[in-house]
Amino acid sequence: MTYQGSCHCGQIAFEVEGDLEKITECNCSICSKRGSLHWFVPRENFRLLTSEQDLATYTFNQHKIKHRFCPRCGCAPFGEGTAPTGNPMVAINARCLDDVDLSVLKVGHFDGRSL
DSSP states (O other): OEEEEEOSSSSSEEEEESOOOEEEEEOSHHHHHHTOOEEEEEGGGEEEOSOGGGOEEEOOTTOOSEEEEOTTTOOOOEEEEEOTTSOEEEEEEGGGBTTOOGGGSEEEEEOGGGO
């Protein structure tokens, strides 16, 4: 299935394809403060519909993950990184997907605070 998503103001828009059955809640400092619920997908399943120039990027700690956000509204709809297998991945903030009932999804937990 293909899902549409965006930041709050719509300056960043994207679509992503995959089976949305499970999301992950991470307890690291940024994810817990932001309230992100991640859906991990291969990079090739993600398509940015707006200009990459509209994105702002934040990195911290080991600077391995590009936390992407909108400089206008501050919303952070996704992050980009590499899976342990070496494959490019995107962590979609499921809260930024259109018309998705988060209450029906399985939620896994990741202890990012311990990394």
